[in-house]
Amino acid sequence: MHIPLVDLQAQYTYLQKEIDQALARVVQKGDFIQGHDVSLFEKEFGQFLGGLSVASCGNGTDALYLALRALEIGPGDEVITTPHTFIATAETISQVGAIPVFVDIDPHTLLIDPKKISAALTAKTKAIIPVHLYGQMCPMDQIMAIAHKFNLKVIEDAAQAHGACWEGKGVGFWGDAATFSFFPGKNLGAYGDAGGVASQNVELIYKIKQIANHGRVEKYEHLVEGINSRLDTLQAAVLRVKLPHLPLWNKARARIAESYCRLLQDLPLQLPSIDPKATMVWHQFVIQVEERDTLRKLIEESGISTGIHYPIPLHLQKAFAYLGYRPGDFPIAEQAAKKILSLPIYPEMTQEQIASVCAALHKACSLLISS
Numbered sequence: 001m002h003i004p005l006v007d008l009q010a011q012y013t014y015l016q017k018e019i020d021q022a023l024a025r026v027v028q029k030g031d032f033i034q035g036h037d038v039s040l041f042e043k044e045f046g047q048f049l050g051g052l053s054v055a056s057c058g059n060g061t062d063a064l065y066l067a068l069r070a071l072e073i074g075p076g077d078e079v080i081t082t083p084h085t086f087i088a089t090a091e092t093i094s095q096v097g098a099i100p101v102f103v104d105i106d107p108h109t110l111l112i113d114p115k116k117i118s119a120a121l122t123a124k125t126k127a128i129i130p131v132h133l134y135g136q137m138c139p140m141d142q143i144m145a146i147a148h149k150f151n152l153k154v155i156e157d158a159a160q161a162h163g164a165c166w167e168g169k170g171v172g173f174w175g176d177a178a179t180f181s182f183f184p185g186k187n188l189g190a191y192g193d194a195g196g197v198a199s200q201n202v203e204l205i206y207k208i209k210q211i212a213n214h215g216r217v218e219k220y221e222h223l224v225e226g227i228n229s230r231l232d233t234l235q236a237a238v239l240r241v242k243l244p245h246l247p248l249w250n251k252a253r254a255r256i257a258e259s260y261c262r263l264l265q266d267l268p269l270q271l272p273s274i275d276p277k278a279t280m281v282w283h284q285f286v287i288q289v290e291e292r293d294t295l296r297k298l299i300e301e302s303g304i305s306t307g308i309h310y311p312i313p314l315h316l317q318k319a320f321a322y323l324g325y326r327p328g329d330f331p332i333a334e335q336a337a338k339k340i341l342s343l344p345i346y347p348e349m350t351q352e353q354i355a356s357v358c359a360a361l362h363k364a365c366s367l368l369i370s371s
């Protein structure tokens with residue numbers, strides 16, 4: 001039996017009729033750019049999040065760029081974020097001309113450690129981008145307390161956290177804005193690139209829509225220099241079919257995570273640590289283990305696909321060599337990168353598949369112990 005890390009085919013099979021109809025409707029109507037489904041999706045996704053304004057855009061990377069631009073973060077500014085994330089989080093900070101400043105992570109949750117933020121603050125610090133990695137929100141009460149004290153903007157990178165909460169308050173209700181990716185493998189995925197920004201601030205969302213559409217106020221009148229980052233109507237149509245299923249899909253992910261925790265509890269692995277204040281949406285199920293590479297090889301031999309999110313901390317990426325960081329600067333992130341392993345998790349996963357993954361892990365662990 002082969003078990004993939006994510007199975008997009010299973011979801012399409014389930015929704016095929018509705019998706020095919022939605023796509024055909026757009027093609028027949030021909031409103032490919034800024035069509036009806038785009039504004040409807042923005043409204044519906046805002047409702048899903050609990051009542052936020054939404055600006056859709058081309059992808060989750062642009063969502064970060066647009067939020068930074070609209071919050072007027074630019075040349076000379078410093079923005080604090082985590083080295084344990086996908087490169088987009090930091091790439092966009094330098095795209096607006098600002099400087100990414102990394103802060104080490106919590107060894108249990110693997111999220112940015114608020115206790116370490118103060119030491120990284122300078123007179124130039126303008127914003128924090130906490131990343132709600134794997135579907136768990138960062139300790140937003142602590143992060144917002146720092147932000148208020150030092151007058152910093154906060155952009156929540158929620159590319160992996162559609163519908164997550166902290167202390168019962170949803171993603172996007174804490175910071176100035178939350179950014180989303182609808183990359184196909186995310187909890188809510190399009191059939192190509194797609195993204196969006198959500199906020200309580202209607203004017204900020206208006207500004208983001210403007211920047212994302214060439215800074216337009218009229219067809220050929222441009223208020224600011226913008227970019228072309230509009231959500232395709234075809235993608236909006238797919239997302240609108242999927243969105244009503246997202247709450248149940250997130251619940252299914254939580255049930256799978258629960259099964260994993262129960263079936264793996266006796267193994268010499270570190271299971272995910274969830275803060276009691278967090279409502280998790282389980283984008284990834286990430287274990288930590290010293291002999292990660294050997295274990296990974298063993299379970300892949302049993303047909304189980306795995307992932308590493310992410311193998312190289314951002315401060316050690318060649319792309320960021322100019323920032324001047326060195327190995328040892330963020331020891332917890334560096335250690336985590338060597339130990340993390342993402343197991344298959346997707347809503348359509350069957351109990352049988354979960355059992356197979358766990359059986360492969362049991363077998364691999366006993367081989368590791370006896371060797």
Ligand SMILES: *Cc1c(COP(=O)(O)O)cnc(C)c1O
Pocket residue numbers: 059060061062085086088089131157159160180181182183193194195
């Ligand atoms: C996926 C992801 C992004 C980027 O989203 P794209 O839609 O691929 O541009 C940004 N941040 C995090 C944490 C992500 O997981």
